Amino acid sequence: MQLQNVTYFHPNKDLLFENISLTIAPHEKAALIGNNGAGKSTLLRILAGELQPASGTVISDSKPFYVPQQFGQFNHLTVAQALQLEDKLKALHAILDGDVSETNMALLNDDWALEERCHEALEAWGLEGLDLHQPMQQLSGGQKTKVFLAGIGIHQPDIVLLDEPSNHLDSDARSLLYDFIENTQCTLLVVSHDRHLLNLLDTMLELSKRSITVYGGNYEFYATQKQIEHNALDQDVKSKEKALRKAKETEREAAERQAKLNARGKKKQEKSGLPTISMNTFRNNAEKTTARMKDAHSNKTGQLHEELTELRKALPDMDKMKFGFENPSLHKGKVLLTAKAIRFSYGTRELWPEGLDLQLRSGERLSLKGRNGAGKTTLINIILGRLQPTAGTVESAISNAVYIDQDYSLINNQLSVYEQAAQFNTAALQDHEIKTRLARFLFTHDYWDKPCSTLSGGEKMRLMLCCLTLARQAPDVIILDEPTNNLDMQNIAILTTAINAYNGTLIVVSHDRYFLEEVRVERSIDLEGGWFAQRAHDGGDPLK
Incomplete structure (x- = not known):
């Protein structure tokens, strides 16, 4: 697969990248990395044939199979239609019913094992029993990702393009993804911020506006070279x-x-x-x-x-930033929350039927783990005081907690960047002091009147962190829900540095093991299908 002097402009005529060239050898497993906005996803779409460059040439020995980052564009389709299987499946069933027309035979192209291969591939990704005619709209984000990953086994391509494939996957599905990457013979080009995944790849390709710089080695090697x-x-x-x-x-x-x-x-x-x-x-x-x-x-x-x-x-932008969190009002080690034998019911469905006991102390750092439906969000809402358990008792001394979800919904998209910062200014800082604080988080004069709705995920994260530093008192508790999803490496480093400058209690919902280690998580709470366990961090992987 080759790119030769490829240039691409946004629809508004802004240049994204110019005269970039790249060669990927057969069976090579490479990562495409770069800051948010560098054009990684756009480049994958050019290689997949979904976008045309303004100039330059794309050469590929075979058609790549593309797993996108977002799947909303497939919501009106069935699983079979999204995977471009419907015509072939119809032809197979028509032939089996006796219609052996030339059209049907040409469509099937002697692929008699197609249906069996579909079921095997879906089952391998934990989607056993999924109806190929089910609408994509009815599936969760993780299920949609797994549908397209199963498509690799169905289509059996030589070249696979993956855009943030681990974003919506739980721990079990991520393990399946890691096994696939390690064992596949396909040529791979992957856009990801998942450092465990990146360490399974052979080459790092760093994209900038003018070039692609090649680093021969996995992400740890790349990080070492970048540090040098x-x-x-x-x-x-x-x-x-x-x-x-x-x-x-x-x-x-x-x-x-x-x-x-x-x-x-x-x-x-x-x-x-x-x-x-x-x-x-x-x-x-x-x-x-x-x-x-x-x-x-x-x-x-x-x-x-x-x-x-x-x-x-x-x-790097992180070196230009300054973090100034005030200290929380509670002394380290103070008991913030004690929950005894708590349960919660949604109709007839009961979470934690054996009862859940939990104690949370000031200054502690813990991770919250569990599959979809295990009750992570419910437990967070009980900790925040938004929900009361249907059984058991909760005693809380938390007076100031901040919940930062994946969409940064604490940010009002109708406000400008400056107006949003001013909303959090409980320390009564002067106008120029707010602007100075924004500048510390790389929001220069050009950003102050910009609507928050136009900010990228990484920019919203930086603005949220800036807002927290404007408060008179730091929160007693910060809860982060999958904080590294959709952030590039630079913004993950900024977030890590900021969180490590915070002295209060931290609760993290994340599958990113490297992030959990870097923010010094001490123990994990596992909510797996209704059972509950707490595990101390012993210096290894807090999710093991």
């Missing part, structure tokens, strides 16, 4: 800052020396009684000398300043 590059850049910035300080000091000292020389020369001229015309000549020469010297120093400091500005632009 970052350290070198950081050293360059420090060296340039030192050179600029030295140049400014030299300029100041030289100006002071020249001023003293000019003053002494003027006194000598006045004492010697030189004619006015000679005095003027000497004064003009002194002024010209001072101006030449000033220009020389200004050129040098100006050049150093420009070079330093360019180097600083290349620094």
Whole structure:
């Protein structure tokens, strides 16, 4: 699979990338990585044939099978239609009913095992019994992802394109995905922020506006190389800052020396009684000398300043940010919540029939795990005081909790970025202080009047973090629901750094094991199909 000098413009004519080239060898397993907005998903769609570039060539030995990130465009279709199987299945059934027309035979193309292969592939992804004629609209996000992953086994392509395939999958389905990636002979190109998945791949392809940089190795290798590059850049910035300080000091000292020389020369001229015309000549020469010297120093400091500005632009955004969370009002170790033998019922369906016991302390960090329907959201709402259990008791000392869901619904899309920040300004900061705080989170003047509805997922996450720093008091508890979904690596690093600067209680719902380790989760609460267990973090994987 090859890209040759491919350029793509957004529909509004903004350039996304220009003259990029790429070659992927047969059986290679590569990741396409880059910041949000770099064009990763667009590039996959170009390779899949769904979009046409403005210029350049796409060459592929065979048609790739594409698993998109979003599936809403298939909601009006059945499973068979979404997987482009309906015509072939109709032809198979027509032939079995005796209609052996040339059209039906050509459509089937001797694929007599098609239906059996469909059922085997769906069963392999945990979708046993799924009707191929069921509307996609009736499926959850995870089920839709698994339908398309099953499509790989049905179509058996040589090339597979995967766009954030683990986003909607639970732990069991992710394990199936990891096994597939490790064992498949397909050529793979994957867009993902899942670091466990990325470590199973052979090559990292970093996309930017002008090029694709190839790193031969998995994500850990890539991260090491990027750290080396970052350290070198950081050293360059420090060296340039030192050179600029030295140049400014030299300029100041030289100006002071020249001023003293000019003053002494003027006194000598006045004492010697030189004619006015000679005095003027000497004064003009002194002024010209001072101006030449000033220009020389200004050129040098100006050049150093420009070079330093360019180097600083290349620094990762996280290095430009400052986090300033206030400390929560509760001392570390204080019991925030005690739940005893709690249960909850939805009609006749009862969660945790044996009863759930839970104690939550200030400053603790824990993860909440469970399949869909295990009661994670219900437990969160009980912790937040939004729901009362149908049995058992809850005693809570939580006065200030923040729940940050996957859609950042605490952000009002009708407000501007500045207006949203002002909503959280319980510390009564002045207008300019709010804007300074926004700038710390990379929201410059151009963003202040921008509607929140136009922000990307990563930008909404940064704005939410900024809002939390504007409050008079940090929350007692922050609850994060799948916080790394749809965030690129840079924004995951920003989120991790911010959360590690927070001293309060943290509850995380996440399948991202690396993130859980990096935010120092101490124990996990497992809600698996109605049973409940708590496991201490022993320095290994908190989800094991």
